[in-house]
Amino acid sequence: MTDDSRPSRSLSAGDESALAQACFSAGDGRLRQGAALKFFWGPMDCGKSTMALQMNYNHARQGRRGLVLTRIDRSLGPQITTRIGLAHEAIEVTEELDLCELVKSRWAEGDRLDYLICDEACFYTVRHVEQMAELVDCYDVDVFAFGLASDFRSCLFPAAQRLFELADEVSRIQVEVLCWCGRPGQLNARVVGGTVARHGEQVVIGDTVEAADVRYQVLCRRHFRSGDLGDNR
Numbered sequence: 670m671t672d673d674s675r676p677s678r679s680l681s682a683g684d685e686s687a688l689a690q691a692c693f694s695a696g697d698g699r700l701r702q703g704a705a706l707k708f709f710w711g712p713m714d715c716g717k718s719t720m721a722l723q724m725n726y727n728h729a730r731q732g733r734r735g736l737v738l739t740r741i742d743r744s745l746g747p748q749i750t751t752r753i754g755l756a757h758e759a760i761e762v763t764e765e766l767d768l769c770e771l772v773k774s775r776w777a778e779g780d781r782l783d784y785l786i787c788d789e790a791c792f793y794t795v796r797h798v799e800q801m802a803e804l805v806d807c808y809d810v811d812v813f814a815f816g817l818a819s820d821f822r823s824c825l826f827p828a829a830q831r832l833f834e835l836a837d838e839v840s841r842i843q844v845e846v847l848c849w850c851g852r853p854g855q856l857n858a859r860v861v862g863g864t865v866a867r868h869g870e871q872v873v874i875g876d877t878v879e880a881a882d883v884r885y886q887v888l889c890r891r892h893f894r895s896g897d898l899g900d901n902r
Contacts, residue, residue, distance in 0.1 A: 704805045708790070708832040710818045711842035712887045713857050717815040718751045720842060721788045724813050725757070728784055735784040736775070738762050740792040741872065749788045762793055768800040772810060784811035791816035791826040792872060798831040805837070820871050821859035821885070823893065846887050849899030854887035858898075865896040 711717055725737055739749050740762040747761040760771070768785065775782050787793065787801065804810040814836070818829045825833075833839055846854040859866040859875065861883055875883035886898060 704784075704809045704811045705837040706801055706805045706812045706814070706832075706835060707838040707840070708814045708816075708829075708836040709840050709842055710791075710816060710829065710832075711844070712817065712846050712854050713885055714752065714846045714854075714887060715842045716751075716844040717817075717842055718749050718788050719753060719755060721786050721813070721815045722749060722751065722755050722757050725786045733783040734781045735786060736760060736771070736782060737786045737788070738768075739788040741789055741874065759788065762787070762797060764794060766797075768797055769803055769808070772804060772808065782810060784813065787812060787814040789816055790814035790832060791818070791829045793828045795827050795831045798828050798835060801832075802835050817857060819856065821857055821866060821869075821873075822871075823856050826871070848887060848889035848892055850889060850892060852889035852891070855890050856888055856893040858886050858888045858893055858896075860884050860886055860898065863898070865893070865898065 709717060709720060721737075725735060728735055737749060737757055737759045738761075739747070739759040747759055748756055749759045750756045760766075762768075772782050772785070785801070785804065790798075798814075801812040801814065805812055814832055816829060816832075817826065818833075819825050848854045859869070859873065865888075873883055875881055875885050888898075892899070
């Protein structure tokens with residue numbers, strides 16, 4: 670699952686003018702500049718979804734209103750789930766969903782929205798990431814994105830790459846994940862039939878349990894490159 674619709678690096682004069690007009694709030698002519706796009710990333714099991722739910726809790730506790738979104742959660746349902754047992758209902762981000770239109774529709778219904786929590790952001794499209802930046806720059810909505818950086822081949826996901834390029838802040842989540850050898854885990858290996866897969870679709874749903882037909886295991890770079898799974902074949 671990839672997105673080849675990466676935008677051009679430069680904007681035409683007409684595009685720049687349209688963007689400038691869009692970035693002024695209706696009525697007061699004030700340029701929005703208070704919000705931020707933040708990307709939190711790390712390998713599997715480092716607590717990305719847990720942190721996303723904690724972020725939502727912290728902001729909601731202070732009276733802010735937000736939406737929780739996800740794409741291809743491990744539960745295969747419209748919710749964020751974590752391996753430590755936390756869960757929260759979420760809006761499923763489909764290919765067709767426009768994040769800006771989603772926010773504006775909620776505003777039209779009288780809801781207040783201050784932020785978005787975007788879990789599994791690596792599986793979003795590049796277009797969705799552009800919409801995140803637009804929400805920040807033009808509508809003063811904070812966007813907190815959480816996800817993997819690289820796929821099972823150690824290549825960046827297109828959406829993650831665009832987040833690295835556009836985000837105001839990029840932070841690696843500090844919860845340490847270990848390879849079976851004890852070194853820091855860096856890369857997400859896809860294991861099929863006891864062997865590290867090197868080819869295939871970029872996104873394939875699996876689990877981390879050893880009994881799964883397709884599973885994922887965090888490895889250090891040395892053992893990712895060699896395909897050595899230790900005793901977890």
